[in-house]
Amino acid sequence: MDDSMPPDLPDLFDDAAPDRQRDLASVWAALGEAEAARDQAFQQERTWTALAERLDLDAASEGSSAALPRAEGRPPRPRDPSDPARTSRQTWSGPTARRLLMLLVVLGGLLAGGWFWTRPVTVTTAGGTQATTTLPDGSTAQLNGGTHITYRRGFAALPFVPAEQRRVRLEGEAFFSVTSGDRPFQVVTPTARVTALGTQFTVESLRVDDDTTTQVTVREGRVRVAAAGRPEDAVTLAQPGAQSRVAGATASPTSPTMADLNYAEAWRRGGFAVRQSPLPATLRRLERRFGATIRLKVDSVQTRPMTLLYDEDARLETVLSDVCLVQNLSYRTTSQGYVLTEP
Numbered sequence: 064m065d066d067s068m069p070p071d072l073p074d075l076f077d078d079a080a081p082d083r084q085r086d087l088a089s090v091w092a093a094l095g096e097a098e099a100a101r102d103q104a105f106q107q108e109r110t111w112t113a114l115a116e117r118l119d120l121d122a123a124s125e126g127s128s129a130a131l132p133r134a135e136g137r138p139p140r141p142r143d144p145s146d147p148a149r150t151s152r153q154t155w156s157g158p159t160a161r162r163l164l165m166l167l168v169v170l171g172g173l174l175a176g177g178w179f180w181t182r183p184v185t186v187t188t189a190g191g192t193q194a195t196t197t198l199p200d201g202s203t204a205q206l207n208g209g210t211h212i213t214y215r216r217g218f219a220a221l222p223f224v225p226a227e228q229r230r231v232r233l234e235g236e237a238f239f240s241v242t243s244g245d246r247p248f249q250v251v252t253p254t255a256r257v258t259a260l261g262t263q264f265t266v267e268s269l270r271v272d273d274d275t276t277t278q279v280t281v282r283e284g285r286v287r288v289a290a291a292g293r294p295e296d297a298v299t300l301a302q303p304g305a306q307s308r309v310a311g312a313t314a315s316p317t318s319p320t321m322a323d324l325n326y327a328e329a330w331r332r333g334g335f336a337v338r339q340s341p342l343p344a345t346l347r348r349l350e351r352r353f354g355a356t357i358r359l360k361v362d363s364v365q366t367r368p369m370t371l372l373y374d375e376d377a378r379l380e381t382v383l384s385d386v387c388l389v390q391n392l393s394y395r396t397t398s399q400g401y402v403l404t405e406p
Contacts, residue, residue: 187211188235191354193330200229202241202248207330209351210235218246235351236267238331241284252277255309255316256294259286264300265327271343280306280327288316326372335377342366342390346403353379356400366390 186196190209197203199218206212213232220226229248231239241248243261250257252268255277262284268277279288281300289297292313299319300307306322309315322338329336335352337345343366346357359366369389373382383394383401393406 182216183213184216185211185213189354190351198229198231200242200244200248202229202239204231204240205238205331207236207351208354210237212237233266234268236265236269236330238265238282238328239263252291254291254312254314255279256289256291257286258289259284262286269344269347271341271347274311276311276344277309278306279308280304280322280324282324282328290315325374329372329374329377332375333377334373334375335382336372336374338370339368340370341368342386345369345371345386349379349382352377355379357383358400358402360402360404361392 186194186204186206188194188206188208188210192208193206195203195205196212198214199216204212211234214230215226218226218229225246227246229244229246230251231249232251234252237250239248239250239259240263241259241261248259248261250266252266253270253275254268257264257266257277257279263282264284264286265280265282266277267279268275270276279286279300281303283303285299285301287297287299288307288309289295290309290312293315296315298307298316302319302321304321304324304327305319306327307316307319309317326336326338330352335349337348340348341363343359343363346359349355350357367390369386371382371385379401383403387393387403390403391406392403394401394403
């Protein structure tokens with residue numbers, strides 16, 4: 064063979080003529096160059112490495128008996144510490160990931176605590192029941208039946224940030240015993256704002272049909288009563304038994320009058336009392352006090368205001384009998400409660 068022939072020419076061409084061998088050598092060299100160019104363009108090992116990174120074949124091989132087999136003849140992929148994908152995966156599975164997880168847990172706890180703190184507290188009594196609750200500042204509220212109060216947790220505007228006022232929203236009737244403090248204590252009803260610093264008083268919010276009336280009676284201390292829609296128009300109750308009413312959100316509070324505390328607080332002793340109360344309002348108070356449904360089947364204009372006092376241990380049937388006697392009516396029981404009708 065000619066010395067110009069490349070050493071890697073296959074032996075099967077040794078018997079060819081020299082001119083033929085030179086031609087074959089040229090072709091063989093061209094094929095070698097083409098194969099080298101193809102290998103460089105394809106980058107077989109780099110392609111496999113990228114694919115393995117995506118599928119995490121090494122992890123599968125180490126952790127599962129069903130791992131994908133390694134291509135025959137392919138050497139193990141070297142673990143390059145500078146590989147960005149592997150470095151990122153190791154970082155997220157190390158101390159940084161644990162710190163991030165702990166941070167997320169703490170933030171989640173703070174958010175949940177803030178949400179819980181901003182949720183108002185509501186205390187409700189069913190009709191015919193009573194309850195006494197202690198408020199965040201140590202004041203107490205004794206609730207009549209069919210009453211609920213709502214206030215901010217801790218009397219705070221934000222967690223650990225005190226509000227300017229100790230505010231309680233009331234629907235129903237409650238007796239408040241307020242502790243003294245730097246912040247005013249305010250009871251809000253649909254029609255009135257009752258403000259005090261340290262005192263004892265009863266607030267009743269009574270709804271009859273579409274009209275709501277707030278009545279405030281002081282046992283001791285001083286309170287300020289204003290209409291919800293006219294806060295500048297207010298009266299001050301400063302004597303035991305002083306009383307004022309606000310009939311409607313835009314009405315002014317009535318001038319102070321003197322009331323008998325035995326009537327205003329009879330429900331606290333288990334009794335029942337009304338004074339010059341229209342019959343529809345009296346029936347609503349009976350529903351709240353005894354947890355019963357009472358319907359009036361006569362025109363209310365045919366009835367008249369009435370005064371009743373049961374100092375303690377009042378029974379609904381006894382009260383209804385007396386009401387019917389005064390109003391010249393009769394009552395009967397139904398599956399829904401009681402009905403008052405003409406005799």
